[in-house]
Amino acid sequence: MRDAGQARRNVSSETPANSRSDTVAVWDFPLRVWHWALAAFVLVACVTPNTFDPLHRLAGYAVIGLLAFRLIWGLIGGRHSLFARISLKLRAAPRYIVGMLRGETGRYLGLNPAGAAMLVVMLGLLIVSTISGVMQVSVRFFGVGWIEQTHALSSNAIIALIAVHVLGTLWMSVLQRENLVRAMFTGRKRVPGSARAAPVDPRVVASANGSREPEPVAPEERISVVPDFPPLRADTPVVGARPAGPARMPRSLSIHDKRLGVSR
Structure with a gap:
């Protein structure tokens, strides 16, 4: 006894x-690698146009591969990587964003409605930007005005959305008193209080x-x-x-x- x-x-x-006793696994390893790899290649693509064209193209092709992986992983990945309930969260996103601006948030282990909307818009812009970029360097569409404008506008929109994403992540970290950037490195978030x-x-x-x-x-x-x-x-x-x-x-x-x- x-x-x-x-x-x-x-x-x-x-x-x-x-330190793991009050946390739970949320983001699986493949999703975390995808997130930071995408951030790195998008950053390279943003700072290399018209200066280091070969590196710019390489970053663009890498982003295309990462987009293909994310679409597949959204069907077969971990629980919080799936697209299964994305439509529900998109419908809840407008009111959630209004509440977030007022300092009212709910506790979500996975993506909250605002994060789900951010994911969909970001993936859509990246698809438009990369496809128009590939078309722009092809023989058939080289020098076509609307292709160049589409690529430029979508790329600028991606830069603006990245800024919103960073500010939103920092704002939610303050509201919920949790380091969400660290959570994307470790894959773990704290459980409800x-x-x-x-x-x-x-x-x-x-x-x-x-x-x-x-x-x-x-x-x-x-x-x-x-x-x-x-x-x-x-x-x-x-x-x-x-x-x-x-x-x-x-x-x-x-x-x-x-x-x-x-x-x-």
Whole structure:
């Protein structure tokens, strides 16, 4: 019994030091590599036109390959990489963006509605820019005015959208008190605050000789399995405690959920 008690104290003392105990895996490794590779090649393409044309073309072809990968990965990738529910989030995006400007946000582990809209617009602009760029250097369309204008306008729109993306990421990091840039490097985000309050579930596995130390429970087992709608929360109440009511959400998000037919 003394050994079991000592083991429990060791677990409880080691849990706060574990930086992964209050986080959950969100962005899979292929998606993170794609994100930063795309950022690097787009940056190269933005600073090399009319100065280093061979490097500019190489960056453009690399972006085409990355776009093809993202379209495929959106069908077969991890849960938060899929395009399956993108239409629902696009319909919720306008009201969500208005709420975000007012400082009202919901808790999403994956892309929030504003991020989903950003993804769709960015992918569309990149497709237009790269296709028009390839056409521009071909024999048939070389020197065609509308091709050159399309490539220039879409490329400038991409630069502006990148600036909006960076500012939006920083703004959401401040509102939700979470480093979203680091999350895209590590692939992990913190779980909702109610789940973080109990990093270890005191499960005791009974055996013929008595009980032994509790087994830690992964954060994935303590959060809602409903993908993204509504914002995630803990689903296991504390034994003996008064059950808490549903988490209050901003008015804009509750409207989204009602219109989208998503229940708690």
